[in-house]
Amino acid sequence: MAVGKEIRNQIGSIKNTQKITSAMQLVAASKMRKAQERMGSTRPYADRILDVIGHLAHANPEYNHLYLEEREVKRVGYIIVSTDRGLCGGLNANLFKQAVAAMGEQHGRGVEVDLAVIGSKALGFFRSFGGNVVATAGNVGDQPTVADLIGSVKVMMDAYESGRIDRLYVVYNQFVNTMTQKPNVQQLLPLPKETGSTEQLGMNGHWDYIYEPDAAAVLNALLIRYIESLVYQSVVENLACEQAARMVAMKAATDNAGQLMDELALIYNKARQAAITQEISEIVGGAAAL
Amino acid sequence: MAKTMQCHVVSAEESLYSGEVQMVIAAGDLGDLGITPGHAPLITTLKPGPVRLVFEDGSDELFYVSGGFLEVVPTQVTLLADTAERADNLDESAALQAQEEVKRLLAEQQADFDYSRAAVELAEAVARIRVIEQLRKRRA
Numbered sequence: 001m002a003v004g005k006e007i008r009n010q011i012g013s014i015k016n017t018q019k020i021t022s023a024m025q026l027v028a029a030s031k032m033r034k035a036q037e038r039m040g041s042t043r044p045y046a047d048r049i050l051d052v053i054g055h056l057a058h059a060n061p062e063y064n065h066l067y068l069e070e071r072e073v074k075r076v077g078y079i080i081v082s083t084d085r086g087l088c089g090g091l092n093a094n095l096f097k098q099a100v101a102a103m104g105e106q107h108g109r110g111v112e113v114d115l116a117v118i119g120s121k122a123l124g125f126f127r128s129f130g131g132n133v134v135a136t137a138g139n140v141g142d143q144p145t146v147a148d149l150i151g152s153v154k155v156m157m158d159a160y161e162s163g164r165i166d167r168l169y170v171v172y173n174q175f176v177n178t179m180t181q182k183p184n185v186q187q188l189l190p191l192p193k194e195t196g197s198t199e200q201l202g203m204n205g206h207w208d209y210i211y212e213p214d215a216a217a218v219l220n221a222l223l224i225r226y227i228e229s230l231v232y233q234s235v236v237e238n239l240a241c242e243q244a245a246r247m248v249a250m251k252a253a254t255d256n257a258g259q260l261m262d263e264l265a266l267i268y269n270k271a272r273q274a275a276i277t278q279e280i281s282e283i284v285g286g287a288a289a290l
Numbered sequence: 291m292a293k294t295m296q297c298h299v300v301s302a303e304e305s306l307y308s309g310e311v312q313m314v315i316a317a318g319d320l321g322d323l324g325i326t327p328g329h330a331p332l333i334t335t336l337k338p339g340p341v342r343l344v345f346e347d348g349s350d351e352l353f354y355v356s357g358g359f360l361e362v363v364p365t366q367v368t369l370l371a372d373t374a375e376r377a378d379n380l381d382e383s384a385a386l387q388a389q390e391e392v393k394r395l396l397a398e399q400q401a402d403f404d405y406s407r408a409a410v411e412l413a414e415a416v417a418r419i420r421v422i423e424q425l426r427k428r429r430a
Contacts, residue, residue, distance in 0.1 A: 044305035048298055048368050052333075052361045059331070209361075212320045212334035221335060222359055225370075229302070 018257035025250035032243035046233040063215035075112040077165040081172035082122035089249035098183035172234035173241035181241040301374035313344040332362040338417035352377035385418040
């Protein structure tokens with residue numbers, strides 16, 4: 001019966017696609033659990049160091065570190081954390097939209113923008129979109145190490161130290177829950193001052209830490225560690241987002257394939273039935289003519 | 291004056307302790323520190339070595355840290371360790387072996403020998419052994 005051949009082929013190919021998407025969904029689900037665990041285990045450190053830095057920003061250090069100083073803004077740097085692979089819904093698109101909006105705002109104020117991108121998707125996007133990409137790190141994999149990222153972060157920190165850029169932001173996806181990922185732009189340098197208050201700690205007014213061995217050495221080490229930990233945390237969080245988004249996207253694809261197959265099966269059966277009916281009426285018509 | 295203060299011990303991998311303590315004893319870069327509630331604000335780097343927490347009820351726990359930072363404000367102590375382990379989980383034979391290994395390397399000094407790296411490893415191994423010995427002494 002020739003009538004249903006094409007439809008049958010189409011159903012077959014959709015079925016194959018569905019197998020692939022449902023497999024990807026399962027893989028993403030298991031990877032997401034691991035990525036979430038990793039995110040959860042590094043979060044306490046990031047939170048604590050953020051606290052310490054928050055206190056530090058309220059202190060009145062005798063030694064004024066470069067990272068604590070507000071400068072007039074002529075050029076800013078963005079570290080953009082994206083995924084390496086696609087098929088994860090609108091995750092990267094939303095992130096880039098946010099980043100481009102933020103960059104547009106800077107351009108509007110006459111401020112130039114430098115970019116450091118992590119993940120091959122961001123590299124591809126900003127290569128075609130335009131933008132001054134000064135550093136990249138790709139293929140960080142499922143288990144990124146600080147060493148993988150340090151190169152591109154270092155480029156930005158050097159640029160900040162030499163005065164080429166006056167502010168540094170990181171753009172990444174924040175993991176709210178499995179269904180929701182929120183693109184987030186966070187200022188890294190100079191240290192934002194609004195984090196927390198020190199009054200509940202029993203200190204107000206003019207105070208400073210005792211530094212051992214000395215302020216310059218401690219602050220330098222601490223601030224570098226802080227930037228590293230923040231960038232690392234955002235990469236790990238972005239990874240969890242990627243897997244969650246992929247899982248949701250692949251679930252939707254699997255569901256859609258199922259729906260499409262049902263619809264096609266209906267059309268196929270109708271066509272088959274119509275063909276049979278026609279054949280019968282032809283036979284009946286033929287018999288009557290005899 | 292309050293008898294206890296908030297204390298957080300975190301390493302890059304996990305949070306090891308979070309709660310009230312009476313005293314924190316740690317190996318600062320310029321020497322050992324004992325921190326009690328109401329201590330003046332302080333930030334210091336840490337050497338590889340033991341960290342002892344004394345809890346509200348007088349019991350205590352020993353940790354090993356490989357270095358990091360200690361921040362003190364009057365009501366709170368935050369310990370940011372590079373890596374940290376509970377003393378109970380330390381492996382003495384592994385630490386001793388590491389110490390022997392580094393000593394041997396220091397003695398041989400081959401061409402591709404990285405002195406500063408070996409020195410760091412030796413310091414860490416010695417600190418681990420120190421923590422284990424302290425733990426044993428208290429148990430005895």
